Amino acid sequence: xxxxxxxxxxxxxIQRLKDSLPPSRSxxxxxxxxxxxSPDSAYRRIRGETALSLDEVAxxxxxxxxxxxxxxxxxxxxxVTFSYHLLSDNALSFEQYLTNIANDMKRxxxxxxxEIIFAxxxxxxxxxxxxxxxxxxxxxxxSRSILNTPHLDGAKFTPELVSENLLAQVRAIYDxxxxxxxxxxxxxxxxxxxxxxxxxxWESGLFASKDDALNVLNDVEMMMAGIEKQAAHSTKFQGxxxxxxxxxxxxxxxxxxxxxxxxxxxxxxxxxxSYISYNTFNSMTTTNPAFNDETDRWLRNLIRKxxxxxxxxxxxxxxxxxxxxxxxxxxxxxxxxx
Numbered sequence: 001x002x003x004x005x006x007x008x009x010x011x012x013x014i015q016r017l018k019d020s021l022p023p024s025r026s027x028x029x030x031x032x033x034x035x036x037x038s039p040d041s042a043y044r045r046i047r048g049e050t051a052l053s054l055d056e057v058a059x060x061x062x063x064x065x066x067x068x069x070x071x072x073x074x075x076x077x078x079x080v081t082f083s084y085h086l087l088s089d090n091a092l093s094f095e096q097y098l099t100n101i102a103n104d105m106k107r108x109x110x111x112x113x114x115e116i117i118f119a120x121x122x123x124x125x126x127x128x129x130x131x132x133x134x135x136x137x138x139x140x141x142x143s144r145s146i147l148n149t150p151h152l153d154g155a156k157f158t159p160e161l162v163s164e165n166l167l168a169q170v171r172a173i174y175d176x177x178x179x180x181x182x183x184x185x186x187x188x189x190x191x192x193x194x195x196x197x198x199x200x201x202w203e204s205g206l207f208a209s210k211d212d213a214l215n216v217l218n219d220v221e222m223m224m225a226g227i228e229k230q231a232a233h234s235t236k237f238q239g240x241x242x243x244x245x246x247x248x249x250x251x252x253x254x255x256x257x258x259x260x261x262x263x264x265x266x267x268x269x270x271x272x273x274s275y276i277s278y279n280t281f282n283s284m285t286t287t288n289p290a291f292n293d294e295t296d297r298w299l300r301n302l303i304r305k306x307x308x309x310x311x312x313x314x315x316x317x318x319x320x321x322x323x324x325x326x327x328x329x330x331x332x333x334x335x336x337x338x
Contacts, residue, residue: 006051007048010045011048013052013057015270016287017060018269019112021110022107023112027046031045034060035056035059035060061083080288082276082285084283087279094166095165095169097282098169098173105173105176105180108180108266109179112268113269114269115182115183115267116265116266117264118262119264119299120262121187121193121259121262121277122190122262123190123194124184124262125281127226128170128194128223129177130223130226130238131219131222133219134220134223135171136159136161137197137198137216139166139167139170140152140161140162146279146280156208158208177236180249182251183303184251184252185253185259185299186253186254186320187259188256188323189258189259191224191324192327194220195331199331201213202334202335214332217328217332230252230310231250231309231311232314232317234248235247235248253308253309255302255306256306257302263275263276263295272292273285273286273287273292274295
């Protein structure tokens with residue numbers, strides 16, 4: 001029998017697993033399948049009567065994609081365990097990377113009382129994925145300029161170089177994102193990286209044609225127009241107006257403070273997950289309660305010092321998006337003149 005402390009740690013770990021599973025799926029059946037034990041044995045582990053072995057903890061962490069963080073509830077410490085997906089320069093790795101994002105989004109969508117809070121140094125990647133050409137440009141940029149994918153060495157951007165499979169994957173991610181309640185905190189610099197990427201490719205001769213560069217900017221402009229409409233209705237939707245049965249699930253803030261990095265806090269029932277960006281577009285994740293509480297405090301403080309630009313904040317919203325669109329217009333004028 002586990003000691004009282006061991007049982008407390010195990011029950012806390014089991015609860016984190018439960019909260020990451022959609023309510024429609026049986027947790028005991030899931031546990032029994034993963035560990036290859038009977039339902040009765042799974043129940044004993046769930047109740048803390050049978051101790052989980054280290055191998056079983058490793059299997060469960062790998063399946064549910066969470067870090068162990070096996071500390072007693074309320075324990076203090078300055079060690080945090082993160083997990084991440086190692087992204088390499090081959091196509092299969094990139095497909096797996098997108099599959100992991102899709103699986104995370106499905107898990108968030110399926111959880112009770114789920115929510116995404118996103119401090120956005122750059123435009124959240126989900127927004128780009130609504131537009132095939134902009135998606136293709138982002139995928140090409142990441143593959144060629146960040147991962148140094150060998151088969152793209154010396155290639156210039158044209159949408160035909162990006163596989164339909166990857167484009168379908170990112171579109172599916174966007175469709176899931178639309179259904180998850182989200183709070184986003186932007187700054188006046190949030191759009192800069194996307195515009196700068198277009199500028200860099202144009203000045204480096206990495207667009208196959210001027211039309212490709214201008215058409216990517218057209219998609220960026222449409223993306224921003226769509227986000228402005230979503231902010232006006234406080235709802236994520238596609239098209240010009242939200243459906244009649246849509247719920248308010250989108251809140252947008254403008255921060256006058258420098259955000260510094262892309263940071264995401266996801267709420268899954270009573271638990272949470274932090275995603276911290278690194279290496280341009282990848283992220284490390286942790287379910288460590290103390291770290292997530294600190295992340296939550298930082299985000300809430302950022303929100304308190306930010307200006308709401310969704311819902312009824314029409315004047316502030318107009319000024320913010322006009323400033324964003326001016327960046328696109330200047331870049332289009334620069335490319336058109338050359």
